[in-house]
Amino acid sequence: MKNAIVIGAGIGGLAAALRLRHQGFSVTVFEKNEYAGGKLHAIEQDGYRFDLGPSLFTLPHLVESLLALFPEEKIDFSYKSKEIAFHYFWEDGTCFKASTDSSKFVVDASKVFNEEKSTIKKYLSKSKSKYELTRSLFLEKSLHKAATYLSLDTIKAIVNAPFLGLNNTLNDENSKFKNSKLTQLFNRYATYNGSSPYQTPGIMTMIPHLELGLGTYYPDGGMHRISQSLFELAQKVGVEFRFRESVTKITTSKNKVTGVETENNALRSDLVVSNMDIVPTYRNLMKDVPAPEKTLSQERSSSALIFYWGIDREFPELDLHNILFSENYQAEFQDIFENKTLYSDPTVYINITSKESKEDAPAGHENWFVMINAPGDYGQDWEQLIQESKKQIIIKIKKCLHVDITEHIKTEYILTPQGIEKNTSSYRGALYGAASNNKFAAFLRHPNFNGKIKNLYHVGGSVHPGGGIPLCLLSAQITADLIQRKQ
Numbered sequence: 487m488k489n490a491i492v493i494g495a496g497i498g499g500l501a502a503a504l505r506l507r508h509q510g511f512s513v514t515v516f517e518k519n520e521y522a523g524g525k526l527h528a529i530e531q532d533g534y535r536f537d538l539g540p541s542l543f544t545l546p547h548l549v550e551s552l553l554a555l556f557p558e559e560k561i562d563f564s565y566k567s568k569e570i571a572f573h574y575f576w577e578d579g580t581c582f583k584a585s586t587d588s589s590k591f592v593v594d595a596s597k598v599f600n601e602e603k604s605t606i607k608k609y610l611s612k613s614k615s616k617y618e619l620t621r622s623l624f625l626e627k628s629l630h631k632a633a634t635y636l637s638l639d640t641i642k643a644i645v646n647a648p649f650l651g652l653n654n655t656l657n658d659e660n661s662k663f664k665n666s667k668l669t670q671l672f673n674r675y676a677t678y679n680g681s682s683p684y685q686t687p688g689i690m691t692m693i694p695h696l697e698l699g700l701g702t703y704y705p706d707g708g709m710h711r712i713s714q715s716l717f718e719l720a721q722k723v724g725v726e727f728r729f730r731e732s733v734t735k736i737t738t739s740k741n742k743v744t745g746v747e748t749e750n751n752a753l754r755s756d757l758v759v760s761n762m763d764i765v766p767t768y769r770n771l772m773k774d775v776p777a778p779e780k781t782l783s784q785e786r787s788s789s790a791l792i793f794y795w796g797i798d799r800e801f802p803e804l805d806l807h808n809i810l811f812s813e814n815y816q817a818e819f820q821d822i823f824e825n826k827t828l829y830s831d832p833t834v835y836i837n838i839t840s841k842e843s844k845e846d847a848p849a850g851h852e853n854w855f856v857m858i859n860a861p862g863d864y865g866q867d868w869e870q871l872i873q874e875s876k877k878q879i880i881i882k883i884k885k886c887l888h889v890d891i892t893e894h895i896k897t898e899y900i901l902t903p904q905g906i907e908k909n910t911s912s913y914r915g916a917l918y919g920a921a922s923n924n925k926f927a928a929f930l931r932h933p934n935f936n937g938k939i940k941n942l943y944h945v946g947g948s949v950h951p952g953g954g955i956p957l958c959l960l961s962a963q964i965t966a967d968l969i970q971r972k973q
């Protein structure tokens with residue numbers, strides 16, 4: 487049996503391990519932490535459970551397709567679909583519940599934002615068409631293999647290039663709405679890949695289709711169940727996990743991978759898949775190999791500052807996902823991407839899993855995951871930024887929800903971009919690898935194979951097709967297809 491080594495047990499590494507095991511490889515996963523899941527991890531503190539990383543679950547079939555690889559193994563994984571995607575709040579008292587039923591969204595949004603139904607309907611249908619036209623090319627295949635460009639899907643996408651909106655920005659596309667609040671609402675989707683709506687291309691108007699067309703979901707037991715289900719399955723089917731064992735070098739001979747070195751061991755392997763962020767993979771594990779500097783110097787995506795708060799009361803006006811918008815979105819993104827600091831009036835995201843899983847907080851309490859978008863770690867004074875931001879967040883909550891939350895915070899845990907990098911080796915603590923702040927970004931992401939070293943592959947949020955759970959799962963699928971074709 488051929489053997490494979492996977493470096494890292496993030497969602498991309500777990501998915502790659504399962505797919506290679508399914509192809510008949512003997513698979514060993516090295517993970518520097520003592521747990522599997524990477525950013526998809528959770529903690530418990532003072533009776534509250536918190537998912538530490540992702541909170542929004544879309545395209546659940548990508549998880550199901552992994553579980554379906556081994557139908558004889560029964561894994562406890564279920565989820566429910568959400569009728570309301572987000573509750574949105576503005577300081578002037580405007581509140582909007584975004585339905586995942588697009589017809590209802592159109593009617594409700596038209597009422598709240600005083601916008602023509604036909605304009606909103608047209609926008610959503612364009613979002614769907616863009617998604618369907620580009621999905622296969624940008625998300626499901628390697629962009630770095632000639633065969634991709636010979637497919638019918640590619641030809642269709644190229645013919646429709648002007649319609650896709652590659653030459654303007656997401657904000658340009660969204661400024662067609664009369665009401666600036668609706669523009670802001672749709673601009674927010676740039677953050678789904680850690681980019682700025684004022685720089686990311688107009689093609690990103692396809693992202694709302696993921697949520698408003700294909701739906702949002704909540705895994706029973708919380709987001710952590712996604713990584714834990716895959717981990718449980720991997721163990722059941724014989725993937726070996728070596729926790730607290732950092733890979734320190736990818737070894738090669740004559741431009742072909744031979745295995746890895748860890749702090750204590752050297753292991754041989756027929757192929758290696760790195761789930762470590764692509765920047766430290768080159769800088770730390772492949773010091774002898776010339777790095778693709780243009781790719782590695784791509785601007786990083788945004789990061790986040792997160793306060794996990796145990797709250798001693800309930801808020802019926804809030805749902806699982808809630809957004810309290812900044813009064814000046816453009817200034818906020820300028821601070822994040824250009825000034826590399828936190829804006830004084832941040833957009834606040836509050837995720838409350840106890841709305842769905844009562845056991846996540848004591849009775850009558852809620853577990854708040856309070857996140858603001860942040861620049862990556864460029865050596866800022868995070869202690870000071872934490873203090874200032876906490877004050878600003880509390881002010882925002884007071885203005886939108888009319889409550890001083892300070893007296894209700896019973897426990898607190900904080901994660902900064904520095905902490906995210908420390909926990910997962912994500913360069914500068916980026917949530918999604920490179921940002922998509924220009925129209926070439928998709929093509930500049932590192933491929934899933936290594937062009938210089940044979941039998942070395944790359945999966946996860948820092949490589950093609952991008953960050954976020956669905957794209958990380960797709961990176962493993964593309965990689966497994968590439969490997970299978972070579973066997």
Ligand SMILES: Cc1cc2nc3c(=O)[nH]c(=O)nc-3n(C[C@H](O)[C@H](O)[C@H](O)COP(=O)(O)OP(=O)(O)OC[C@H]3O[C@@H](n4cnc5c(N)ncnc54)[C@H](O)[C@@H]3O)c2cc1C
Nearest residue numbers: 494496497498518524525540541542732733946947954955
């Ligand atoms: C706060 C936050 C909110 C987010 N929100 C969402 C969301 O709502 N929806 C969504 O879809 N996505 C979201 N994301 C993004 C999503 O979490 C990531 O894109 C995805 O989880 C990244 O997975 P990955 O496979 O790239 O690896 P990671 O999760 O980064 O894991 C990499 C693993 O490799 C290990 N490792 C690194 N170096 C080594 C080494 N040398 N040896 C051994 N092991 C090593 C690390 O310890 C880690 O376990 C969010 C992320 C964060 C942090």
